[in-house]
Amino acid sequence: MYLGFVTFWSGFFQSLIESRDVFFKAAQVTLALTAVSIFIALFIGLFFALLKISNVKPLEWIANAYIYVVRGTPLIVQIFVFFYGLTSIWMISGFWSVALGLAFHNGAYIAEIFRGSIQSIGKGQTEAGRSLGMSQMVTMRRIILPQAFRRALPPLGNQFIIGLKDSSLAAFIGVQEIFALATTRGANTFDYMTWLLVCAVWYLILVFILTLVVGLVEKKLAVSD
Amino acid sequence: MIEVKELNKYFGDLHVLKGIDFNVDESEVVCLIGASGSGKSTMLRCLNFLEMKNSGEIKLKGESIDPNSDDLNGVRQQVGMVFQHFNLFPHKTVLQNVIEAPIQVKKISKSQAKKEGHELLEKVGLGDKADVYPSKLSGGQKQRVAIARALAMKPEIMLFDEPTSALDPELVGEVLQTMKDLAQEGMTMVVVTHEMGFAREVADRVVYMHDGKIVETGAPKDIFENPKEVRTQEFLSSIL
Numbered sequence: 001m002y003l004g005f006v007t008f009w010s011g012f013f014q015s016l017i018e019s020r021d022v023f024f025k026a027a028q029v030t031l032a033l034t035a036v037s038i039f040i041a042l043f044i045g046l047f048f049a050l051l052k053i054s055n056v057k058p059l060e061w062i063a064n065a066y067i068y069v070v071r072g073t074p075l076i077v078q079i080f081v082f083f084y085g086l087t088s089i090w091m092i093s094g095f096w097s098v099a100l101g102l103a104f105h106n107g108a109y110i111a112e113i114f115r116g117s118i119q120s121i122g123k124g125q126t127e128a129g130r131s132l133g134m135s136q137m138v139t140m141r142r143i144i145l146p147q148a149f150r151r152a153l154p155p156l157g158n159q160f161i162i163g164l165k166d167s168s169l170a171a172f173i174g175v176q177e178i179f180a181l182a183t184t185r186g187a188n189t190f191d192y193m194t195w196l197l198v199c200a201v202w203y204l205i206l207v208f209i210l211t212l213v214v215g216l217v218e219k220k221l222a223v224s225d
Numbered sequence: 226m227i228e229v230k231e232l233n234k235y236f237g238d239l240h241v242l243k244g245i246d247f248n249v250d251e252s253e254v255v256c257l258i259g260a261s262g263s264g265k266s267t268m269l270r271c272l273n274f275l276e277m278k279n280s281g282e283i284k285l286k287g288e289s290i291d292p293n294s295d296d297l298n299g300v301r302q303q304v305g306m307v308f309q310h311f312n313l314f315p316h317k318t319v320l321q322n323v324i325e326a327p328i329q330v331k332k333i334s335k336s337q338a339k340k341e342g343h344e345l346l347e348k349v350g351l352g353d354k355a356d357v358y359p360s361k362l363s364g365g366q367k368q369r370v371a372i373a374r375a376l377a378m379k380p381e382i383m384l385f386d387e388p389t390s391a392l393d394p395e396l397v398g399e400v401l402q403t404m405k406d407l408a409q410e411g412m413t414m415v416v417v418t419h420e421m422g423f424a425r426e427v428a429d430r431v432v433y434m435h436d437g438k439i440v441e442t443g444a445p446k447d448i449f450e451n452p453k454e455v456r457t458q459e460f461l462s463s464i465l
């Protein structure tokens with residue numbers, strides 16, 4: 001019993017260390033997938049957040065419908081719809097179809113985050129901007145959004161972490177990221193547990209780095225407090 | 226400078242301004258007094274179209290302004306506003322607060338804006354605070370920055386909505402002094418205030434509002450020493 005325990009963990013650490021180069025490569029794919037999808041999702045999110053606060057009913061309906069669909073269907077279904085849908089009309093790689101699927105998915109949650117943070121900025125800020133002769137656009141861009149973005153950072157960081165972990169679903173359409181590599185190794189060695197744990201360690205490292213980066217950005221933006 | 230005729234304003238069913246007639250001449254300082262809820266802020270906010278009138282006419286420098294066709298951003302550039310709660314931009318330094326609108330709206334060069342911004346900050350006694358964020362300032366300093374920020378657009382008229390009401394008593398004086406200096410330079414000003422000392426000393430005219438109407442208007446001496454209307458007498462005796 002005790003011996004089995006020791007053997008397992010020493011085997012695990014050995015695997016972790018020996019496989020570091022291939023997993024490092026796979027981690028880069030995971031990171032790229034996360035970065036690209038989150039980057040696009042930020043624009044999608046901002047766009048739909050602005051629709052939601054536009055006070056134009058049809059625009060609000062569009063935004064609500066989008067958010068409703070994303071929230072109401074499984075992410076894996078969205079990813080497969082993007083994969084089959086996009087690859088059938090377009091020469092697009094599995095990587096990019098998943099990236100767009102994840103962007104579509106995260107965009108809805110980010111839209112809600114932005115909407116909340118924009119609405120949390122007091123009316124007085126808008127009035128101050130408008131009273132100085134700024135247009136609605138300029139007031140939004142120069143006064144409201146910078147403050148809203150700062151307030152959105154903690155929940156955004158949270159969403160980034162979710163996005164990072166969700167990128168593991170790319171394995172199901174053959175993108176060679178961390179989870180795909182781990183399951184392949186598991187199948188080849190009949191030792192799923194070891195490789196799943198290796199995979200978990202890599203995700204923990206990535207999440208740790210991401211948390212650090214978000215924390216740094218938060219600190220940088222907090223100079224005015 | 227400003228002519229208001231038969232101004233009516235509703236919030237839903239609530240009739241807040243009931244046929245206001247009101248004029249301000251160039252370089253005149255008018256103080257608006259009256260109980261809370263009488264419509265002073267709404268009146269002021271109609272003048273720079275932060276609130277839209279329901280009926281009546283608002284003329285600025287002789288020109289009638291139609292919110293539907295006229296460029297309100299252009300109108301607002303000529304009408305500076307100072308708020309009770311300052312509404313400084315917290316993510317910008319003091320100087321950035323002051324130069325933001327001149328750069329973004331008037332498109333003047335950054336170096337020119339900075340030069341003028343520093344001059345304005347000197348003028349309100351905050352030359353040494355240019356690179357500080359608003360969170361580091363006292364209420365009185367914040368309000369003086371807000372005044373400098375409004376002045377940076379070189380407005381024709383300045384509106385003040387209870388500029389000292391949110392301040393600790395010991396900080397009221399510095400803001401009132403800044404406003405006095407401004408009045409002495411000939412700035413046209415409309416000031417909603419509960420500072421009767423200021424109204425008495427600085428105002429050319431005092432306007433008493435009650436329940437959405439202007440009840441009485443006159444020189445400070447007349448209003449404070451022998452108000453004609455019973456309502457004005459009651460209001461003054463309730464606060465003095």
Ligand SMILES: Nc1ncnc2c1ncn2[C@@H]1O[C@H](COP(=O)(O)OP(=O)(O)O)[C@@H](O)[C@H]1O
Nearest residue numbers: 236239241259260261262263264265266267268
């Ligand atoms: N945005 C608004 N929506 C609805 N009612 C309002 C709004 N702003 C002011 N009011 C009402 O209008 C009346 C006048 O308010 P206000 O102009 O702020 O008075 P004052 O500045 O003299 O205290 C009050 O009864 C107030 O409750």
Ligand SMILES: [Mg+2]
Nearest residue numbers: 265266267387
């Ligand atoms: Mg008021």
